Amino acid sequence: MQREGLILAYSPLRGQEAAQIGSGIALDLARDFAFPTYRELGVAVAMGVDLVGYLASYLGIWHGGLYDPMASRFGSINAVVSGSVLHAVGWAKGAQLSGDGGVAVTYFGDGASSEGEVHEAMNLAGIDKLPVVFFCQNNGWAISLAAERQIAGGTVAGRAAAYGIEGVQIDGNDVIAVLHATRQALARARAGDGPTVIEAMTYRAGPHSTSDDPGRYRSLDDEQKWLSRDPIASFAERLRAEGIADEQFFLAASAEAARAADAVRAGLAALGDRPGEELFDFVFANPTATLQEQKHAWQESTHD
Amino acid sequence: MTESKSTVSGTPATHVRMQGALNLALKHALAEDDRTLVFGEDVAKLGGVFRVTDGLQETFGIDRVFDSQLAEASIIGMAVGLALHGYRPIPEIQFDGFAYPAMNQIVTQMARMNYRTRGAAPMPITLRLPSFGGIRAPEFHGESLESVLAHVPGLKVVSPSSPNEAYQLLRQSIADPDPVVFMEPKARYWNKAEFDPHVPVSDYLPIGRSRAVRSGKHVTLIAWGAMVAKCLRAAELAEEDGVEIEVLDLRWLKPIDVAGLEESVSRTKRAVVVHEAPFSGGLGGEVSSIITERCFDSLRAPVQRVAGYDVPYPSGALEDQYLPSVNRILRAVQRVLEYRRG
Numbered sequence: 001m002q003r004e005g006l007i008l009a010y011s012p013l014r015g016q017e018a019a020q021i022g023s024g025i026a027l028d029l030a031r032d033f034a035f036p037t038y039r040e041l042g043v044a045v046a047m048g049v050d051l052v053g054y055l056a057s058y059l060g061i062w063h064g065g066l067y068d069p070m071a072s073r074f075g076s077i078n079a080v081v082s083g084s085v086l087h088a089v090g091w092a093k094g095a096q097l098s099g100d101g102g103v104a105v106t107y108f109g110d111g112a113s114s115e116g117e118v119h120e121a122m123n124l125a126g127i128d129k130l131p132v133v134f135f136c137q138n139n140g141w142a143i144s145l146a147a148e149r150q151i152a153g154g155t156v157a158g159r160a161a162a163y164g165i166e167g168v169q170i171d172g173n174d175v176i177a178v179l180h181a182t183r184q185a186l187a188r189a190r191a192g193d194g195p196t197v198i199e200a201m202t203y204r205a206g207p208h209s210t211s212d213d214p215g216r217y218r219s220l221d222d223e224q225k226w227l228s229r230d231p232i233a234s235f236a237e238r239l240r241a242e243g244i245a246d247e248q249f250f251l252a253a254s255a256e257a258a259r260a261a262d263a264v265r266a267g268l269a270a271l272g273d274r275p276g277e278e279l280f281d282f283v284f285a286n287p288t289a290t291l292q293e294q295k296h297a298w299q300e301s302t303h304d
Numbered sequence: 305m306t307e308s309k310s311t312v313s314g315t316p317a318t319h320v321r322m323q324g325a326l327n328l329a330l331k332h333a334l335a336e337d338d339r340t341l342v343f344g345e346d347v348a349k350l351g352g353v354f355r356v357t358d359g360l361q362e363t364f365g366i367d368r369v370f371d372s373q374l375a376e377a378s379i380i381g382m383a384v385g386l387a388l389h390g391y392r393p394i395p396e397i398q399f400d401g402f403a404y405p406a407m408n409q410i411v412t413q414m415a416r417m418n419y420r421t422r423g424a425a426p427m428p429i430t431l432r433l434p435s436f437g438g439i440r441a442p443e444f445h446g447e448s449l450e451s452v453l454a455h456v457p458g459l460k461v462v463s464p465s466s467p468n469e470a471y472q473l474l475r476q477s478i479a480d481p482d483p484v485v486f487m488e489p490k491a492r493y494w495n496k497a498e499f500d501p502h503v504p505v506s507d508y509l510p511i512g513r514s515r516a517v518r519s520g521k522h523v524t525l526i527a528w529g530a531m532v533a534k535c536l537r538a539a540e541l542a543e544e545d546g547v548e549i550e551v552l553d554l555r556w557l558k559p560i561d562v563a564g565l566e567e568s569v570s571r572t573k574r575a576v577v578v579h580e581a582p583f584s585g586g587l588g589g590e591v592s593s594i595i596t597e598r599c600f601d602s603l604r605a606p607v608q609r610v611a612g613y614d615v616p617y618p619s620g621a622l623e624d625q626y627l628p629s630v631n632r633i634l635r636a637v638q639r640v641l642e643y644r645r646g
């Protein structure tokens with residue numbers, strides 16, 4: 001869709017499907033809450049978020065998208081790397097105070113793990129044993145910087161020990177392993193045993209975003225190596241090998257996926273032009289007099 | 305760097321993009337002074353997301369041009385530490401909005417160190433900050449921080465509007481002993497214009513001076529960064545109606561060229577300030593105050609401000625509704641021309 005000019009700039013999740021779907025489906029939508037970055041389309045799919053509303057963000061319609069993050073239990077798209085990691089800790093504090101059994105799952109990358117806020121978050125969560133899961137997708141890259149140059153000590157999960165919390169490094173391309181690890185972390189948190197850092201080892205198979213040029217910093221060889229670990233292909237193989245699914249199943253699944261994608265495309269096209277007045281909406285719960293004057297001036301300026 | 309040679313009125317002229325001019329300024333600064341260092345997210349291998357630092361690591365090595373980890377407070381904190389060790393750091397923060405995570409280090413440390421140490425520890429840091437909007441980017445990639453930064457004592461703030469300005473202002477910022485925030489208008493990175501890197505330094509305008517990029521006698525338009533080009537466009541259109549607009553590229557947002565504003569507006573007697581940042585508390589208010597204080601007796605109309613609205617910088621689809629348009633600028637010009645004292 002981006003190539004058709006429909007989408008402005010998009011951060012593809014290709015390569016990270018297992019990490020996102022496997023973790024996203026583990027959440028209890030009645031109690032838990034996910035805090036995504038800008039690359040969590042897979043989590044959104046797994047959690048049943050309105051995808052037209054989600055992708056509206058990449059159409060340049062509204063930064064946070066048009067879906068309702070509170071009803072979806074899936075926070076708004078956040079362009080600030082590590083911006084919402086502390087929110088998960090605060091949300092988890094709320095869950096602990098209210099005793100509602102909810103767990104916060106915060107998504108962040110290998111790059112984000114360098115931000116001070118992530119360290120602060122793990123420390124606070126460790127002290128109060130808050131019900132939060134730090135889900136790090138280590139996809140090997142933060143735009144052009146390789147994870148080896150990002151993570152002193154080599155692992156994000158390894159840092160957990162210093163904060164007195166559980167830390168596990170898992171194969172992020174194995175959807176079953178991801179599902180198990182996430183369920184375990186959620187159960188621990190719910191039982192009052194505190195936070196877990198899950199470091200899902202995966203690979204950003206595509207460019208950082210549709211305006212990126214990975215050829216400048218990584219080799220085709222590097223990208224080719226990933227092919228043998230393609231999470232979708234390897235899971236399909238496993239389903240076949242174990243006789244869980246036959247060709248009929250895969251044909252039906254692809255047809256279903258194509259239908260769903262068509263519906264999203266149609267939904268996005270139907271959004272059409274948005275009213276320019278939206279520029280002035282939601283700045284405050286109730287607009288100030290100055291803002292109303294500015295809106296009025298804007299209306300006049302568009303009518304000549 | 306992309307260069308194209310052309311011949312204008314018999315003299316060879318080079319046309320480059322602002323991105324290329326900035327790249328050359330960094331190259332020259334790195335070549336001339338071993339104490340200069342370039343670092344920031346994705347600046348080395350990738351050459352920066354806007355390719356401003358392209359090729360610098362190949363030329364100057366991994367000790368002098370290096371990729372920072374993804375931590376903005378660390379980038380500025382490291383620059384301060386390096387400056388304390390005698391280096392002249394040229395850090396980059398990838399986008400305007402990601403200066404916010406570094407704000408503590410910028411405000412409480414980088415801007416204050418010289419003062420705190422009674423001049424013993426100057427901070428010759430040039431913080432390159434791709435700034436402003438106009439490129440249909442995600443949230444926090446279109447912010448205008450100039451009034452926030454210019455309000456911090458100890459920081460100098462500058463924004464170039466053309467390749468020549470970009471080259472000269474960056475060289476001056478790097479040579480300056482104080483911390484300078486260098487706001488690069490990303491909407492203008494790819495615009496080509498005539499370029500001459502050989503202008504002798506003695507011919508550069510001093511720090512803090514504005515430049516009249518078009519002269520006129522009826523009204524002065526004051527702008528910086530990407531808004532300068534918009535004001536020039538407005539001036540061209542107004543000329544067709546016989547209105548002669550002077551366009552003043554303010555360049556330095558701290559210190560502001562008080563004398564330059566006074567000189568221009570006392571001649572034209574009318575002024576309009578244009579900026580992308582939200583209206584309330586924007587630097588337009590400061591400029592307007594200076595003009596009112598200095599030119600009160602000659603002013604024929606209250607100074608007008610054309611600015612962004614008091615809303616967060618919007619998503620791509622609403623960007624054109626937010627940014628000052630040529631039409632809005634022309635209407636403000638009309639208002640000051642038609643103003644009659646009551």
Ligand SMILES: Cc1ncc(C[n+]2csc(CCOP(=O)(O)OP(=O)(O)O)c2C)c(N)n1
Pocket residue numbers: 039079080081082108109110111112113139141142143204208345374376398402405
């Ligand atoms: C605070 C902040 N700094 C810089 C950026 C620019 N930026 C966007 S994504 C990114 C890399 C993020 O890498 P990582 O955390 O590994 O996540 P990934 O993109 O690999 O999913 C950078 C530097 C940003 N959005 N926010």
Ligand SMILES: [Mg+2]
Pocket residue numbers: 109110111137138139140141142143204
């Ligand atoms: Mg990453």
